[in-house]
Amino acid sequence: MDVDTDIDKHFQQLQDQKRMLLMAKSRKGEVPRDRKPPQVAYHQFMMSHMFRAGLAQSNENMIRSAFVPPAYQPCTTPIMKLQPIKINQLQLETHHRGRYIVLKVMTPPMRMTGILALGADANGDIVLLHMYNQEEENVREATDIVDVGMIVLVKEPYYKLTASKDYALRVDHLSDMVRLNEDDTMIPPQWMSRISEIHDSFEPHKAKADASMKKEKWWKAIRDYTAAIELGPPPDRLEIIKRNRALAYLKTKQYDAALADTGWPGFGPQPAEKALFRAAEALYHLRRFSESVAVLETLHATFPDNAQATFNLERAQKRHTEEETGCYDFKALQREAEHICPPHLDHATYIGPIKMKETAYKGRGLFVTKRVKAGDLLLCEKAFALAYVPERDEERSAGNGDITLLINIETEKGFMGGQADLIRIIAQKMYLNPSVAPAFTSLYHGDYGATPITFVDGNPVVDTFLIERTMALNVFGCPNSSLATHKRAMNNESMVDNVYHSCGIWPQASLINHSCTCSARRSFIGDMMVVRATRDLEPGDEVTFWYQIPHFKANMRDKLKGWGFVCDCALCQDAKQTKATVKKERTKLRAALTEKCNSPVPSHKAMERLIDKLEATYAVSPDLVPRLGHWDAQMQVARIYAAKGNMDQAFKSACKVLVFLGFSLDDSKKGFEIKKWGMVLDYLIDAFMFIGSALIELKALASAKKAYQYAKTVYRIVVGEDETFEKTYEDHVF
Ligand SMILES: [Zn+2]
Structure with missing residues (x-):
């Protein structure tokens, strides 16, 4: 999804490689x-x-x-x-x-x-x-x-x-x-015969491993501890060796193996402090927070002077609260996203009032289980894996590593930069911690004949090609933070292009289907994906978001074809049913409207006439088919009225922007209120701020306050949280 797949520039390489492949094939079987x-x-x-x-x-x-x-x-x-x-x-x-x-x-x-x-x-x-x-x-x-x-x-x-x-x-x-x-x-x-140093006692192996631990040579230490264990040391020595190996496993991110070495969950009659500590650590990194809390509570009760254990207990409790309640310190998350690089944030996943169900035509989907309001949190998910690529060219070129390009000659699809790295990151994660693999492998429902065997010779079997295929349909491109992207847009700093270089896998969010007239939106704070409702939802309503943002010019059918489904939303239906002559007329009117908008002294009258003509080309009302082609011009009309001091018309015109985007509202000055939410575009924050200022001028303070709240709700949907709203918009006074 919205990731960089442009490999055209490497077309020549691809062609050369295809020739190579054919040549290689002709030599198949040759010694x-x-x-x-x-x-x-x-x-x-x-x-x-x-x-x-x-x-x-x-x-x-x-x-x-x-x-x-x-x-x-x-x-x-x-x-x-x-x-x-x-x-x-x-x-x-x-x-x-x-x-x-x-x-x-x-x-x-x-x-x-x-x-x-x-x-x-x-x-x-x-x-x-x-x-x-x-x-x-x-x-x-x-x-x-x-x-x-x-x-x-x-x-x-x-x-x-x-x-x-x-x-x-x-x-x-x-x-x-x-x-x-x-x-x-x-x-x-x-x-x-040339290898002299073969021991038949476990102690020399243990001594070698201990020495490697001191030098932080964790992999080497694991090998020697393992060799020591295979020689069958007495139980008390075995326990110590395993405890040490658990630490080496933790250092190499092999949490499954670390946990197994601590004696968890029984621990024996007199559990060692280090065994408890390391088990809790492994559970924490496996994101099993409530179990980690339980072990840390035992540790804390038995060894109350262990300050690090107390600290870890509080940390695990915080994660557990996050996953249970969805209450996060979002300001802290934003700070971390800004400063931690790559932005792997240490927070838990919260799964809100949603559940997975089979849909009639689109495979699995997520549905809300209770009534929610626009802006409510549905999901705040930590990435299963994230491949980080700095966003700006200058950061990328500042020695931030080579760029990988992977080309699949069979499918002629390319994985560039982050995506190529992501295959490796996922393969490593599943290989080192097989217990977390199902979260990812369960996403694949295609016809690639994956092997059902997951272990051989005691080691996990990880199929790289299954990862590649699973990734192709489930990867999300992501900004390093939606707040940073939003601030850049506010400062009119244009993004080079609309695709992201960083990308990742969020298994829960992967279950969400696309609709151009969606009921939710995603945003990112570091590697946390935040999904919020964009309108009030009833139990049983499907959670949908944009894989691609609908645009009046774009043919969504083409844009979505990579995912192998056809969107049947009202917008797509309208695009299908509208006659070519009408489409041509719309394009002509839109071009004329753009010309008027760009003129040095734009006339609101001329623009309003064209907008009316465009409106007349639609057979259905905007609450079913939002007017992607002229809401923005309508906003400019509102600004022209405001510049002339006609606040009444400015307010009315801005309300019309909302109507064009599918909102139903009470557009009276004193009773301004949204009855039904429409399409939530980033720009709506500005639109509501504008309405708020207009209402202040019109002395409708209560309504102005409401408009300000709506701006804040849109901000929450677009950025992921609203705790930073005042700071981001501090120059705007209400
Ligand atoms: Zn659609």
């Missing part, structure tokens, strides 16, 4: 005889490694483009049931199902789109290994994933021709590559 000799491959790799390192220091941003291969499924066969294969047996463009390959890493890793390294098999043959969706360098060093001397096992290897006509093993699924321990039985014996 290449022209593999580079190991020394040559090694030398070339190390040269480009040095070249890359030089580029990284130059602080320049690079476009890292990559091509998504035809979808293939991750390996779901346990390693024990796979058969070995060697490099000289690999066939091009083939998924070697039922096979595995063991490689010793020969080079340091190199980051491109993904991580590259050279690996050798037991024969001494060498192959380029290309691993996608691995964590970014600032989260996990590439040398921690592959480095010289490490031994890795690739399941069901996929051997292919690369864009640079090299041969490589491509690993798209995180679960398809396993790092082997030094004493793993899958390691060829000739490699085993």
Whole structure:
């Protein structure tokens, strides 16, 4: 939704790649005889490694483009049931199902789109290994994933021709590559013998892990603690090792594993302080706030001097209150959205009076369960995943990282910047914490044959291509905050274009269907999406918002076709039923009206005449079909009256703006009131402010106050909250 999908500029690349793909296909099944000799491959790799390192220091941003291969499924066969294969047996463009390959890493890793390294098999043959969706360098060093001397096992290897006509093993699924321990039985014996340091007691492993913890080498520590545990230490030592490993798991964001290591939920008769603390921490990050509160209460009662525990308890209680009541300190949220970068806010999701139901034609949808008023909070959802891209070009170019471009040759769809990163972010999140995966995977209802197996060899199976397909229909583009966007619009700072570079997944909001005449709107405060009603709703009414903002010129049918549904709202019905001649007439009148609006001394009379003519082209009233083509000109008419000092007409004209947008109202000076809400556009804040000022001039103070309240309600819908309203509009006096 409203995300940057413009890949036309990379058209040439796409065409080249398609040719490559065809050429590669023609070599399917071939065992290449022209593999580079190991020394040559090694030398070339190390040269480009040095070249890359030089580029990284130059602080320049690079476009890292990559091509998504035809979808293939991750390996779901346990390693024990796979058969070995060697490099000289690999066939091009083939998924070697039922096979595995063991490689010793020969080079340091190199980051491109993904991580590259050279690996050798037991024969001494060498192959380029290309691993996608691995964590970014600032989260996990590439040398921690592959480095010289490490031994890795690739399941069901996929051997292919690369864009640079090299041969490589491509690993798209995180679960398809396993790092082997030094004493793993899958390691060829000739490699085993060279490894001197194999312990048969757990203590040396534990000591090594403890030392890694001190150096903050969390992944390394996890491996050694695991090795220690596998050697079967006595129960009291086992408990300590697991507790330590829990901390390393917390540091690497593996909350499921951390929780399991603490002994939760039983903890035993005398729970250790650290075990309770770490369990509460894991639960908090898994967003299980009430359970986190329960553990922290026990901790606080048993160890009252633990100040950090007291702090964490209060923090967890706040989150629990947020998710139960929908009461947030919105000013604090706005401050955080402004200062935390990327804007991952630490707040809970509130699901208001809404529930999911099947709809007749549009699949699932959300419906309100009780009466709500315009501006009421329906949902305040924390992103499942967010890929942050700075909004302004100057911030982007200030060394804020390379831009990734992913192109799917099958669908000819591109994922640019944030979206390409989002696939990796989601894959990592689900791989590290399988318990949260269903929130995302349940969104997919297409025909991609996803594997039903979610674990193999004790590890989660994460299908990258299923993520890509699920994302395509559920991703939202987002500003870093709707307030910042609104302020920029107020200062007439034009946005470069109307698409956002940051994007994310909000699973609850994903269930909301589109309607051009919607009943709700979304706004963003950092990575929190706020959904508020745009009109009064009755139980059973559907919650809908815009995927794309309707515009009088746009053909919504085309704009929405990517989502695979046809909007049947009154606006779209009208567009369908209106004859071509009438549409032509409207366009002509609209052009004449725009010309009048832009004239140096616009005449309200001429404009009103044209507006009347436009009105006459409609068969139905504006409360059914809002007048997107002339409400704005009507607002200008109101301003012209105000400039002439005719406040009576200014007020009446502004009321007409509301009517054109589908509102029903009492437009008398003393009794000004909205009976039914219409389309809530950002500009309505100004319109209501204008009406308020006009009513003050007309000495209708009570009505002016009402208009001011309506402006505040629109602000709440557009920005997400109204606690910052006075500050944003402090120059406007009522
Ligand atoms: Zn529509």
